């Protein structure tokens with residue numbers, strides 16, 4: 297399998313190249329160059345099929361000719377020290393919990409696979425890499441925990457001082473070892489600008505084997521397909537007619553991964569693209585016009601994206617055919633007031649806490665079940681973060697406090713270690729000299 301740019305099918309690379317480059321040289325995003333035909337494999341899965349088995353199956357097909365079976369198993373084993381969990385709420389709806397990883401959010405699946413795959417390639421060729429990344433909170437903690445202790449890799453994370461939550465800051469700054477946290481005197485935009493400038497600086501690129509781990513990386517997209525397939529295997533016996541997923545979406549990586557699974561033969565009837573007020577994709581599905589705009593702040597802040605990068609991958613998947621996309625993807629937007637109400641209602645009715653992102657997916661799923669398209673189906677809602685990561689909103693909605701999961705308790709009691717720096721490229725270069733050897 298080769299991987300191509302969304303902007304030019306002639307830009308063809310191996311998985312390894314796509315992994316270390318991140319973005320294609322023409323500014324496009326990498327996608328698989330051809331389909332996989334895995335229907336018969338998917339039909340053979342059942343409740344006993346393990347997450348590892350599914351991850352190894354798909355990875356082996358995607359990387360056939362590039363990695364042998366031993367390497368595929370090492371990557372899968374090293375990446376997934378945690379699993380998704382399926383909670384059946386009633387006959388029509390279940391929740392796929394994706395927050396049992398080290399940072400308690402679904403981004404752990406992507407980051408862990410990326411880290412394990414990079415380590416495999418670097419160790420086998422005796423090379424090193426320096427991951428440089430900026431974070432406004434959640435992405436950084438998934439990347440930091442995923443790369444912690446990985447051989448041949450140093451990680452440098454920039455975050456805006458005083459602008460991430462105290463718990464997020466602990467998750468970034470308490471790991472030590474190969475993870476360095478830089479506390480930047482500035483905004484998230486400053487952090488991003490510094491990282492971009494570093495990648496463009498010839499002197500720094502010569503000195504360090506710089507690479508990125510950002511959310512559009514193919515190495516983070518691929519593993520997100522695995523849990524759609526696993527959820528299908530878990531539910532398969534009881535599925536009657538139609539089967540849907542509801543995906544709380546921001547940058548649309550998660551939904552794109554589900555679409556890939558469908559393309560490879562997963563028998564899913566459709567997807568609900570659930571957004572908050574940042575609804576450019578639901579609007580596109582309604583009108584056929586994609587018009588990005590500045591993002592708006594909401595309670596589900598990891599989904600506050602006004603120009604979702606993965607829309608380019610979605611378009612490529614449907615060959616820019618609006619009607620085709622609309623036949624499989626159903627858009628819905630959920631307000632902040634509905635988000636709060638949903639968190640309160642689900643706690644009262646089912647004694648479950650939802651994070652605000654999951655609540656958006658849940659609300660859209662319930663609404664979809666009430667439409668003609670959805671009324672004889674089962675829908676699986678992707679739960680993207682542990683509710684305790686968004687304590688303030690969950691408390692406001694329910695009047696109760698969800699318990700912190702063990703990884704967050706562990707981080708919260710450790711000592712913060714960070715380097716305070718200014719917001720220029722010179723500040724970054726200087727600190728890199730100190731911390732990378």
Ligand SMILES: *Cc1c(COP(=O)(O)O)cnc(C)c1O
Nearest residue numbers: 545546547548549550598653680
């Ligand atoms: C990143 C994130 C999302 C949005 O996922 P995309 O792949 O960007 O659509 C949803 N919920 C949480 C908790 C997130 O961190």
